[in-house]
Amino acid sequence: MNGGAFSPFVTAVVVTHNRRELLIEALDAIGVQTRPPDRLIVVDNASGDGTPDLVRDRYPHAELVELHVNTGGAGGFAAGTARALDTPTDTTALIWLMDDDTVPEPGALEALLDAWERSPRPPTLVASRVVWTDGRDHPMNTPRVKPGASRAELAAAAEAGCTPVRSASFVSVLVDAAAVRERGLPVADYFLWNDDFEFTTRLLRGRTGLYCPASVVVHKTRTFGGADADPGDRFYYEVRNKLWLFTRSRGLGPAERLLYAGSSVRRWARTYARSRDRATLRRGLRAGFRDGVRRRPRPTEDVISGAARRYDP
Numbered sequence: 001m002n003g004g005a006f007s008p009f010v011t012a013v014v015v016t017h018n019r020r021e022l023l024i025e026a027l028d029a030i031g032v033q034t035r036p037p038d039r040l041i042v043v044d045n046a047s048g049d050g051t052p053d054l055v056r057d058r059y060p061h062a063e064l065v066e067l068h069v070n071t072g073g074a075g076g077f078a079a080g081t082a083r084a085l086d087t088p089t090d091t092t093a094l095i096w097l098m099d100d101d102t103v104p105e106p107g108a109l110e111a112l113l114d115a116w117e118r119s120p121r122p123p124t125l126v127a128s129r130v131v132w133t134d135g136r137d138h139p140m141n142t143p144r145v146k147p148g149a150s151r152a153e154l155a156a157a158a159e160a161g162c163t164p165v166r167s168a169s170f171v172s173v174l175v176d177a178a179a180v181r182e183r184g185l186p187v188a189d190y191f192l193w194n195d196d197f198e199f200t201t202r203l204l205r206g207r208t209g210l211y212c213p214a215s216v217v218v219h220k221t222r223t224f225g226g227a228d229a230d231p232g233d234r235f236y237y238e239v240r241n242k243l244w245l246f247t248r249s250r251g252l253g254p255a256e257r258l259l260y261a262g263s264s265v266r267r268w269a270r271t272y273a274r275s276r277d278r279a280t281l282r283r284g285l286r287a288g289f290r291d292g293v294r295r296r297p298r299p300t301e302d303v304i305s306g307a308a309r310r311y312d313p
Contacts, residue, residue: 008092008116010109010174011084012037015076016100017045020054022220023100027059035110037096039063039087043080046070046307067307072191073099077170077199079304081185085177093177102171104128104217111215112174118160121153124207125175125200127168128215138219141169143211147259153208162210166256170196172217179203187244188304189297193234194241201251230275231284238268239288244297 012030016023023042030040040062044051046069055064065079077097087093094116096109112126119126130141143165146153157164173196186199200209223229231238242264246257268285275281 008094008113009039009087010037010094010096010113011039011041011087011177012096012098012109013041013043013077013080013084014098014100014102015043015045015073015080015170016047016051017070017076018047018049018051019100020047020049020051023051023054024058025103025220026098026100027055027062029103029105031059032106033104033109034107035113037109039084041065041080041083043067043076043083045072045076067304069307071188071303071307072195073170074186074190074192074195075188075303075307077195078186078188078300079307081180082304085181087177094174095177095180096172096174097170098172098217099170099219101220102130102217103220104172104215108172108215108217109174112172112212115160115162115210115212115214116174119162119208119210120156120159121208123176123210124179124203125168125173126162126210126212126215127165127174128172128217129211129213130169130171130217130219132224133218133220134224136224138171138221138224140221141171141219143168145211146209147256156208157210160210160212161214162212165209165211166204167197167200168209168211169200171219172215173200175200175203179207183250185300187249187297188300190241190244191237193231193237194245198241198245198249198251201256202249205251205253230271230277230281232277232280233284235271235281235284236288236291239285240292241288243289243292247292248296 043065084095130138132138146164146166149164153164
């Protein structure tokens with residue numbers, strides 16, 4: 001086990017875009033954690049609703065990272081994580097990542113840290129249980145047990161009250177800053193969709209990831225649904241980013257690429273079959289396939305440095 005001397009430095013990173021009221025709920029919930037984070041970073045993705053002034057006035061303790069263009073969730077988490085890496089190196093540094101529509105229950109962070117400490121195998125990340133507004137597990141953010149997990153892995157995770165996972169979402173996940181320094185930031189050019197899957201599979205390849213049901217957060221999406229819900233125009237990002245992930249990411253091994261590629265194609269087929277606007281999905285498929293094959297993601301440092309207006313201490 002990690003032992004009783006476990007005293008990490010935790011930085012919370014919240015990414016927001018034009019959702020003031022949801023952001024207030026998220027930040028207020030972070031502020032009443034039974035074990036509060038040591039540092040709070042808010043990344044504003046070029047909001048036009050006065051979000052930066054809100055953060056400065058209402059949450060003066062927060063560090064505000066303003067981006068002058070909307071870089072999507074991928075760019076926001078890349079910028080926030082890059083800022084969070086500026087932490088002391090003589091202690092365990094952890095980064096707690098979440099969207100602005102994520103409302104953690106008061107004990108959410110404490111439960112993540114408890115699982116981290118109790119785990120016989122030092123984890124690289126621990127993910128929360130994500131529920132919708134009515135308390136049901138949210139299918140969009142429910143990690144699956146790691147495929148092919150050994151009995152030893154299952155038993156070790158169970159000692160911490162967890163199950164082993166191969167990936168997680170950006171809806172409340174605690175990650176090891178040292179692993180991020182080693183394996184890199186989220187890929188900012190994904191813009192949205194699959195950025196968290198690529199990032200967490202890359203961090204977890206050959207390492208331990210845990211799903212902690214004792215840590216509960218509410219994901220306030222407009223509707224309740226999974227990844228096969230009709231995405232409309234956003235289907236472009238699903239296709240392009242999956243092609244980038246399967247052909248250019250170091251997150252998956254060869255067998256995993258085949259497994260997840262097959263799963264993605266089946267999910268696309270279900271989405272198409274249920275859609276009422278198949279023409280939009282066909283356009284997204286064509287454009288996403290074209291750009292996924294012909295282009296490669298721009299370097300993350302270029303994306304976030306070009307978008308950053310200033311960093312306010």
